[in-house]
Amino acid sequence: MCRSKKSTDVIRPRSSNSKGPSFSPSSRKPKTLKSSSSLSQPSSSTSITNNSVLSSGYFDNNSSYYNSFSTQASKNLSSIRDSLPENPHIYDFSDICLATDNFRSNRFSSSSASSSWLCNLQGKQVVIFQRKMRRPIELADLVHKLSVICRSHHSSLIKLLGVSLSGNYVYLVYEYVHGVxxxxxxxxxxxxxxxxxxxxxxxxxxxxxxxxxxxxxxxxxxxxxxxxxxxxxxxxxxxxxxxxxxxxxxxxxxxxxxxxxxxxxxSKTLGRSKSKVMKIEGxxxxxxxxxxxxxxxxxxxxxxxxxxxxxxxxxxxxxxxxxxxxxxxxxxxxxxxxxxxxxxxxxxxxxxxxxxxxxxxxxxxxxxxxxxxxxxxxxxxxxxxxxxxxxxxxxxxxxxxxxxxxxxxxxxxxxxxxSIAPRHSCLEFDVLSLWYLRSFSTCDLQ
CATH class of the missing domain: 1.10.510.10 (Transferase(Phosphotransferase) domain 1)
Known part of the structure; x- marks a missing residue:
């Protein structure tokens, strides 16, 4: 059920024909950074030519070998590209409104500090959290922090896909994990x-x-x-x-x-006298x-x-x-x-x-x-x-x-x-509970 735990239990890239836990490689193709009118950030892409490092003269007399090599190289590059993490998104606020039906859809959760919606955004099931900005943030700083956070991969962290800003609020888009x-x-x-x-x-x-x-x-x-x-x-x-x-x-x-x-x-101590400057949330x-x-x-x-x-x-x-x-x-x-x-x-x-x-x-x-x-x-x-x-x-x-x-x-x-589905009766036990009760009774008899 669980392997040995390490602090760097990082998710390793998978090949295109491997079976992922909850996603398909085709859905992991990198996308360019999307920007809104208020958050314009140039996107860049890098293309790799498979035969750019190979001598064309060598393959003049070896066309069959070249075709085979080129096909294999394309497959390898494609599989690597599919396994790479997606580029972080800066979503248009209109996309957030569309996904949440202008925030009229059923809320996933709600508290005094944030609200969230479970919805589909650009073909993916995600959870969108709305939180108030505690401090203003510059676009360059936002893009830098977002790129670093989205490069972080660990099996015990729910992945951040991107953000959107509107007024004093930030909308954080996380992948959805089935569970409770x-x-x-x-x-x-x-x-x-x-x-x-x-x-x-x-x-x-x-x-x-x-x-x-x-x-x-x-x-x-x-x-x-x-x-x-x-x-x-x-x-x-x-x-x-x-x-x-x-x-x-x-x-x-x-x-x-x-x-x-x-x-x-x-470095500046914030005491009770400055409590009105910063609202303490927790x-x-x-x-x-x-x-x-x-x-x-x-x-x-x-x-x-x-x-x-x-x-x-x-x-x-x-x-x-x-x-x-x-x-x-x-x-x-x-x-x-x-x-x-x-x-x-x-x-x-x-x-x-x-x-x-x-x-x-x-x-x-x-x-x-x-x-x-x-x-x-x-x-x-x-x-x-x-x-x-x-x-x-x-x-x-x-x-x-x-x-x-x-x-x-x-x-x-x-x-x-x-399964962690809700139980309808106190007499319904799962397989693990039954095994547990049986083993406990055996230990008592011994």
Missing amino acids: NLRDCLRNPKNPSFTVLSSWISRMQIAADIASGLDYSHHCSGLETSFTHNHIKITSIIVAEGSLMAKICHFGTAELCGEVTTDEES TRGYMAPELQFTGLVTQKCDVYAFGVVILELLSGKEALKFLVDEESGGYQRVSVIDTAREAAAGGSAGVRTWIDRRLKDSFPVDVAEKMVLVALECVEEDPKKRPDMDKVAGQVSKLYLDSKNWADNIGLPTDISI
Whole structure:
């Protein structure tokens, strides 16, 4: 179901006759950069002549060989061209309006910070996000950032296809991935006792995928640049249909929307007195303490949010909730970070009772305890005490392999793909759940 995780798990080019996961090579032909009247950017193309480096005199007497060579070379060049990523698009705003039926089509999602539409744009199924620009951006800067972001390729990142600008809003066009967000996989209000991620190895795969993708976005091996995500939360992780691999949404959003400050701006401390200058946006429970105080977005804020997501993944509980205190009549704040710290203080026994009960106690306790400690290190209040994502990704990858070895030793399947379609009855279980219950009963008998 999942291979060994690496921080540079980059999607390799495929030949034209290979079978891709969800696209055909013919749909990957590069296109020129499209510009609107307000965003004019010259496009360039390079053509390659197959026989430009060959002596024509040599082939005068070898026409059959030349024809064969030319045909083969054309096929090779065509296959390489088809496997190359598409050039980033600057879409006309009219194209965005047409695809969304002037924004009257059903919204894919909506929040206080953004709205999105699932639609077809130039023959592709995409998700268009509308976000407000935090800072104005020059065309040259936009084109440069867009080209770098669109050159980034990782199996755990949902690809950005292009953008469009209109007034104070930016429209980001992402490829559509069939699946559901991680929150819905873990917590189904209609059936709280059921979860698609019913095995320990499936949750470790999710953790390794997220760590690998976030590590790549922070370091972008080969691109000599780095990005801050600023939107890591449980609803920003998509669990793909079938493979149950995790993919991170909104890659590049913070850079293109002006949410990340430059080095000069970061050197000036933004305190409470300047809170009216910059509106602090974030999701309660995932915002690092320094982000709430200064409003400055850094990679250590991503590390903090990642730690919260991992604690949710392990426990199945919400990052932050408020319960009614029957004695006082008020509300009691319950944080997954606080409960995890209490569990870790109790050692293996505390962690064992804290882990999601729907796993039926079928997991390696030593690995679970180490995972909790890694996540708690990520949510340290002092950002200087938090590790970098390359270190975290290495630790999670090792614990994932330890989990696979544990599963192999007790004979649990690690490569089953299942459906994440909604369940209509609490009595309906998928193949993985049935196998899990059977193995758990066998362990009890032994």
